Amino acid sequence: MMDYVFDSMGEDIIRTEISELGEFGLINEIRKDFKTTNSSTVMGIGDDAAVVECGDQLSLLSTDMLMEGVHFDLSYVPLMHLGYKAIAVNVSDIAAMNGIPQQVTVSLGLSNRFSVEAIKELYKGISAACEAYKVDLVGGDTTSSGAGLAISISVLGITTASQISYRNGAKKSDIICATGDLGAAFVGLQVLEREKQVYLENQEMQPQLDQYEYIVGRQLKPKARMDIIHELRELNIVPTSMIDLSDGLASDLKHICFESKCGAVIYEDKLPIDKGTYDTAVEFGLDPITCSLNGGEDYELLFTIAQKDHDKLEKHPDVHFIGYIDEAGTGVNLVTKNGNTVEVKAQGWVHF
Amino acid sequence: MMDYVFDSMGEDIIRTEISELGEFGLINEIRKDFKTTNSSTVMGIGDDAAVVECGDQLSLLSTDMLMEGVHFDLSYVPLMHLGYKAIAVNVSDIAAMNGIPQQVTVSLGLSNRFSVEAIKELYKGISAACEAYKVDLVGGDTTSSGAGLAISISVLGITTASQISYRNGAKKSDIICATGDLGAAFVGLQVLEREKQVYLENQEMQPQLDQYEYIVGRQLKPKARMDIIHELRELNIVPTSMIDLSDGLASDLKHICFESKCGAVIYEDKLPIDKGTYDTAVEFGLDPITCSLNGGEDYELLFTIAQKDHDKLEKHPDVHFIGYIDEAGTGVNLVTKNGNTVEVKAQGWVHF
Numbered sequence: 001m002m003d004y005v006f007d008s009m010g011e012d013i014i015r016t017e018i019s020e021l022g023e024f025g026l027i028n029e030i031r032k033d034f035k036t037t038n039s040s041t042v043m044g045i046g047d048d049a050a051v052v053e054c055g056d057q058l059s060l061l062s063t064d065m066l067m068e069g070v071h072f073d074l075s076y077v078p079l080m081h082l083g084y085k086a087i088a089v090n091v092s093d094i095a096a097m098n099g100i101p102q103q104v105t106v107s108l109g110l111s112n113r114f115s116v117e118a119i120k121e122l123y124k125g126i127s128a129a130c131e132a133y134k135v136d137l138v139g140g141d142t143t144s145s146g147a148g149l150a151i152s153i154s155v156l157g158i159t160t161a162s163q164i165s166y167r168n169g170a171k172k173s174d175i176i177c178a179t180g181d182l183g184a185a186f187v188g189l190q191v192l193e194r195e196k197q198v199y200l201e202n203q204e205m206q207p208q209l210d211q212y213e214y215i216v217g218r219q220l221k222p223k224a225r226m227d228i229i230h231e232l233r234e235l236n237i238v239p240t241s242m243i244d245l246s247d248g249l250a251s252d253l254k255h256i257c258f259e260s261k262c263g264a265v266i267y268e269d270k271l272p273i274d275k276g277t278y279d280t281a282v283e284f285g286l287d288p289i290t291c292s293l294n295g296g297e298d299y300e301l302l303f304t305i306a307q308k309d310h311d312k313l314e315k316h317p318d319v320h321f322i323g324y325i326d327e328a329g330t331g332v333n334l335v336t337k338n339g340n341t342v343e344v345k346a347q348g349w350v351h352f
Numbered sequence: 353m354m355d356y357v358f359d360s361m362g363e364d365i366i367r368t369e370i371s372e373l374g375e376f377g378l379i380n381e382i383r384k385d386f387k388t389t390n391s392s393t394v395m396g397i398g399d400d401a402a403v404v405e406c407g408d409q410l411s412l413l414s415t416d417m418l419m420e421g422v423h424f425d426l427s428y429v430p431l432m433h434l435g436y437k438a439i440a441v442n443v444s445d446i447a448a449m450n451g452i453p454q455q456v457t458v459s460l461g462l463s464n465r466f467s468v469e470a471i472k473e474l475y476k477g478i479s480a481a482c483e484a485y486k487v488d489l490v491g492g493d494t495t496s497s498g499a500g501l502a503i504s505i506s507v508l509g510i511t512t513a514s515q516i517s518y519r520n521g522a523k524k525s526d527i528i529c530a531t532g533d534l535g536a537a538f539v540g541l542q543v544l545e546r547e548k549q550v551y552l553e554n555q556e557m558q559p560q561l562d563q564y565e566y567i568v569g570r571q572l573k574p575k576a577r578m579d580i581i582h583e584l585r586e587l588n589i590v591p592t593s594m595i596d597l598s599d600g601l602a603s604d605l606k607h608i609c610f611e612s613k614c615g616a617v618i619y620e621d622k623l624p625i626d627k628g629t630y631d632t633a634v635e636f637g638l639d640p641i642t643c644s645l646n647g648g649e650d651y652e653l654l655f656t657i658a659q660k661d662h663d664k665l666e667k668h669p670d671v672h673f674i675g676y677i678d679e680a681g682t683g684v685n686l687v688t689k690n691g692n693t694v695e696v697k698a699q700g701w702v703h704f
Contacts, residue, residue: 016468023494026468030475036488038454040510043490050490052455052508055407063491063506065459069498102390103404107417107504116368116378123382136388138395138402139415142375145502146421152459152493152504154415156404158392 046259047167048096048243049157058164060157062093068148075199076192076207079118081220083125086151089246091133091224092299094157096244098165098229103138104130107152109145133226163233165242165303170260174240174304174325179228179318181274182249183288186295187281188212188219194284214276222299228319229301235312239303248296250344253332256304263330266323266344268337293334293344398611399519400448400595401509410516412509414445420500427551428544428559431470433572435477438503441598443485443576444651446509448596450517450581455490456482459504461497485578515585517594517655522612526592526656526677531580531670533626534601535633535640538647540564540571542636566628574651580671581653587664591655600648602696605684608654615682618675618696620689645686645696 018026027045036044042058043051049062064086066072072082087104094101106126110119130137135155195207209216224244232239241260243252249271257264271292281288304325305313313319326333332344370378379397388396394410395403401414416438418424424434439456446453458478462471482489487507547559561568576596584591593612595604601623609616623644633640656677657665665671678685684696 014469018462018464018466018468018471018496021468026471026494029468029472033475033479034482034489036490038486038488040454041488041490044488045491050455050457052411052490054411055409057407059404059406059411059508061413061455061457061491061506061508063457063459063493063504065461065493065495065502065504067461067495067497067502070461070496102392103402103413105402105413105415105506107415109417109419109422109502110370112370114370115366116370116373116381117366119370119378120381123385127385130386134390136390136393136396137386138388138393138404139397139413141415141417141504142378143417143419144370144422145419147499150417150419150461150497150502150504152415152417152502154413154457154506156411156413156508 043166048093049099051097051164054158058159058161060094060097060099060159061154062090063152063154064090064093066151068150073196074149076196077220079121080125080128082151083122084129084221086153087126087129087133087135088222088224089299090153090155091129091135091226092244092246094155095224095226095229095301096165096242097157097159098163098232098239098242099157099159100229101133101135101155101157101226103136103156105138105154106140108140108142109150110142111145111147111149114149133224163238165239166259167241167243167256168259170241170256170262170304170325171306172262172325172327174306175310175321176253176264176266176323176325177303177305177313177319178245178249178272178300178322179225179320180298180300181272181277182245182298182300183281183291183295184215184218184274184277185222185297186291187277187284187286188215188217190284190286191216191280192219212276212280214274215280219297222297224299225301231316237305237309237312239305242301242303245298245300245302246296248294249302250293250332252302253344256302257332260325261328263326263328264323264332265326265335266332267335270320270322272320272322395518400445401451403449403516406510410511410513412446412449412451412511413506414442415504415506416442416445418503420502425548426501428548429572431473432477432480434503435474436481436573437477438505439478439481439485439487440574440576441651442505442507443481443487443578444596444598446507447576447578447581447653448594449509449511450515450584450591450594451509451511452581453485453487453507453509453578455488455508457490457506458492460492460494461502462494463497463499463501466501485576515590517591518611519593519595519608520611522593522608522614522656522677523658524614524677524679526658527662527673528605528616528618528675528677529655529657529665529671530597530601530624530652530674531577531672532650532652533624533629534597534650534652535643535647536567536570536626536629537574537649538643539629539632539636539638540567540569542638543568543632544571564628564632566626567632571649574649576651577653583668589657589661589664591657594653594655597650597652597654598648600646601654602645602684604654605696608656609684612677613680615678615680616675616684617678617687618684619687622672622674624672624674
């Protein structure tokens, strides 16, 4: 029968720490053992969402897990904002495939620290996001958890074979575009962490966030850029590749280059950085450029377009041309303001 | 801006414990605030899977979350079996809609107690189940967790409008069918819990499970009854209603009755109970009938068929006619061996 012995767990004979591989390495380890065999599976692991045949359209399926103490800190993240963000980051994955989100499921693992009122607060945010992004909550699972809050969201979206944007379609001399501004969510997090320390030292003190309103909002309540997706459709532009900026520009651009087998050049003076982000980074002794390259969780879109589409987007107030795609083997390079070229290192978010 | 104060969490002004509402009550509380608005959403919350239009077919989407310490105990659940079971229980949700599973996503929250080798062991089970049920692993998320292992699986399946079985289609005098046998997974769990205690008292002792092989296997490695789904299709039978037995017969039959607005009568002497389950229940001082009514996690199928389909299934060795659907308002009743009728109370699994 089941040939096993009782075990107090974890005493492996060979033990490799997950941190040695990293999340990307671990996914690659797992990915190589799985082949897709169903004819309806168009694209499996390796992009922002899986792609599944659905009549003459394509379904997109993506999932994200948020763990308390890793992805959020409830001492400064209101539950309603957390609910909103959990939906937005999943919608963002569908946007990154040039798709339209349709349905979500929400699974919660809850410790008994959470009351019914707290859960309703969380669902208020989920509901607001569902309304904003026009998605239907269609299912989920609610269970108890030994410790903390675990949120797992899956989202189903729709697109077509002619509209879909994968990570692997960037071609030499395509223009690299980034929406919105970069690094704000990361710098906003630094503000929240500092205010939390002040509060922990003196619980009479309430946070002074007024001057940081924009960047703190970027951390607590990110937007999925569905507006851009709809505009691209109106302009008849299909990005040759796309990803959402969850890990940070450097890391996410490297994903595009890896999958598209190409290099990239970006320009320091083209990186869109909000003035408040810039000033606050300096206040914290951080380099604003590094924040915009390696700060994650902006949930802006990073995409490439063919040269022919240049003129259609050139005057868009919220889409920035930050560089171009280069040939394979050249890496990802940053041209600094004084004309030097330096290789970009991806730091991204390291959870392990 | 965001109008909030820092909070050490959980000091609600009004505080209702989740246990006061229960999972079912909580879901109903949440469900009433959500309306579905997308035309592609055929069915939202309230069945084994959500139903989404997909060309001339229907997509099915379901999700489940398993938390360490709540749904599994790694001291006696081998990681490989856990991976297998996590997929099987999700496939079972698609089966319960009379659908064919196609794709799954797997999200993991992992504490640093888990090595790369341990995760690979988990994925070995996931891979074996994907092969057995012919589903493709197409995505997921791997992240760290403050404590313990969290597994969230989503599954996408397919069916058609003429094949689908909801929970709400049972009609008066339909025949109630249960596959396989009932209560084994619950009794198997009692064996594992007892052997764990023995082991904790003396770690030299390895478990004596040989005589409990079948029931322990039912707990550790449940099967999703896709075989039955394929057979029903061959026999041209579409169940009028269907659910999978995850919470226990009493609770799951009540779900069908609630959604179908009907009552039900089942017969004690028709309940399929394996001899080993029966004997072991008695050994543990448990009533075997109660185990078969309230023991969860068998992942057999409970469904109703119209009288016209009686003859096609009558001789099926693994489908048991256990009763019939009665009119609304009559409740769920059990006719005992000595001819008494007693109302069935649902206990099911209470995680909170």
